[in-house]
Amino acid sequence: MKKRDNYGAEPDKKKLAMAGIRHQLLLLLRRRHRLFPLVSAFSGCLLLLLLFSFSFPPVIHHSPLGENGGRSDRHLWSSKLSNSYYGCSNASGTFQVLDKTSQTDRYLLIATSGGLNQQRTGIIDAVVAAYILNATLVIPKLDQNSYWKDISNFEEIFDVDWFISNLSKDVKIIKELPKGEESRLIGLQSIRVPRKCTPSCYLQRVLPLLKKKHVVQLSKFDYRLANHLDTELQKLRCRVNYHAVRYTETINKMGQILVDRMRTKAKHFVALHLRFEPDMLAFSGCYYGGGQKERLELGVMRRRWKTLHAANPDKVREHGRCPLTPEEIGLMLRGLGFGREVHLYVASGEVYGGDATLAPLRALFPNLHTKETLTSKKELAPFARFSSRMAALDFIVCDESDAFVTNNNGNMARILAGRRRYMGHKVTIRPNAKKLHKIFTNRHNMTWDEFSTKVRKYQTGFMGEPDEMKAGEGEFHENPTSCICRKKKANEELKEDEHDSWPWEYSDIGNVPMATRSGLDHQSEVDHEN
Structure with missing residues (x-):
């Protein structure tokens, strides 16, 4: 039809x-x-x-929408409680600083894996691993053999000098091995630690080899460090992620140009990480009505992940694991109260189906922009051939947006969600795909008011408000609760972080804080209260 x-x-x-x-x-x-x-x-x-x-089935009628995006039960452009929280990642007095822990004969080499944001998680955890092992970290090597075939190295994406200097009190970082140590690279074998490897896992598996060989390279380094660490190590993660890792001046400048051009079009704008590229759809195992052509194309692509099993597309969608279509994203935003006049920045690579796929979203939000529409070919030329640099530009615009919308729980979505929490709980909308699927399926049998009411109901708890996620829930990069503090209220003393006052003792063989008996007793009391 x-x-x-x-x-x-x-x-x-x-x-x-x-x-x-x-x-x-x-x-x-x-x-x-x-x-x-x-x-x-x-x-x-x-x-x-x-x-x-x-003769005409019931359809969704659009209600009159307000100037800034529509009638809504909540303010569209800010979190209600955002002013009550702030990012706090400074080390406490118990944290072992570099001048007390440095070892001059241990060098840790890291080879990251995946796309830009997956590699970012590896870079963050590499610093913490180097701290645990009491080793000097050599600037991580980026993955140049992944699906995206980007040949960029670390210093072409990130500000390497800032990275080294910003973390100088935590971990010693160098650009390359000293000349006297280069001979150790001959015959050097890479090792791969298990995923979610704990600090004790590193001390048992890597430290003995590091002491013997003095140089160790860890390969395919993505999510190779435990999600749950003690507070001081989590805060180190935050210092790396939110302060030390920043893009080169060239990338930052172009990213800010994109943000400024969006700001000239509207006071507020929404950024959407669409994630409707062929590789994402193939990985998800979902079906979007493209017939045999879609099944063949995405099926061939899916086979490159050898560990994936055959998927039942209907079940995957019912469980909320399918990316929403561009039209569904648009309907969700309209249901939340974002009006037709809102300017929408779409962060995306190659959209499966091209302009025809985007057409329904453009009909709902005519003011639709991408980095390609906001710039000339000449301006974008230095970045266009490199997927990581293009992804970095999208990251900057999404980070600076007034409202950020994810469409899957991938690496970029998680990192940006966590960053926006840390930077003041900026509005971050995660589609509740499992619940939304039901009303999208039945949307032709309800009025617009009924539809929008259900959207707002189902999105409660998915809008980036503080305390939507419990401490320790999800990936730490998405939910960095150890690094978020609540401001004091009137007549209340501020305790930045109760855990900071715990008495820690440090291992003699590595920088692994071990709580004293009294500290463990205190921890059990806190856990019991929660």
Whole structure:
């Protein structure tokens, strides 16, 4: 069935009905002296009214929307409680500083894995691993053999000098091995630690080899450090992620140009990480109605992940594990109260299906922009051939947006969600895909008011408000609770972090804080209270 061009635009039934009535009245006038035609004409009018009442299924009617995006039960552009929280990642007095822990004969080499944001998690955890092992970290090597085939190195993406200097009190970082140590690279074998490796795991698996060989390289380094660490190590993660890792001046400058151009178009804007690229759809195992062509194309792509099993697309969608279509994202935003006039920045690579896939979203939000539409080909040329640099530009715009919308729980979505929490709980919308699926399936059988009410109901707890996620829930990069503190209220003393006052003792073999007996007792009391 062909979709209507303007979703939610209702046919003018009154005009059509009146036209039918006029037609029957003309017949009546021509036969005004006969009773039967009068009855016939009257019956015809009633029949026409009934036909027009039932020939069009119920559709979603758009309610009048306000100037800044629409009627809504919440402020669209800020979190209600954001002013009550702030990022806090400074080390406490118990943290072992570099000058007390440095070892000059241990060098840790790291080879990251995946796309830009997956590699970012590896870089963050590499610093913490180096701290645990009491080793000097050599600037991590980026993955140049992944699906994206980006040949960029660390210093072409990140500000390497800032990275080294910003962390100088925590970990010694160098750009390359000293000349006297280069010979150790001959015959050097990479090792791979298990995923979610704990500090004791590093001390048992890596430290003995590091002491013996003095140089160790860890390969495919993504999510190779435990999610749950003690507070001081989590705060170190935050210092790396939110302060030390920043893009090169060239990337930052271009990213700020994009942000400024969005700001010239509107006071507020929404950024959407669409994540509707072929690789994402193939990985998800979902089906979007493209017939045999879609099944073949995405099926071939899916086979490159050898560990993935055959998926049931219907079950995957019912469980909320399918990325929403661009149209569904648009309907969710309209249901939340973002109006047609809102400017929308779409962060995305190659969208599967191209412009035809984006058309329904553009119909709902005509002010749709991408980095390609905001810049000239000449301006974008230094970045266009490198997927990581293009992803970095999208990251900057999404980070600076007034409202950020994710469409999957991938690396970029998680890192940005955590960063926006740390930077003041900026509005971050995560689609509750499992619940939304039900109303998208049934949307033609409800009014717009019913639809939008259900959207707002199902999105409660998915809008980036403080305390939406419990401490320790999800990936730490998404939910950095150890690094978020609550401001004091009137007549209340501020305790930045109760854990900071715990008495820690440090291992002699590595920088692994071990709570004293009294500290453990205190921890059990805190856990019991929670």
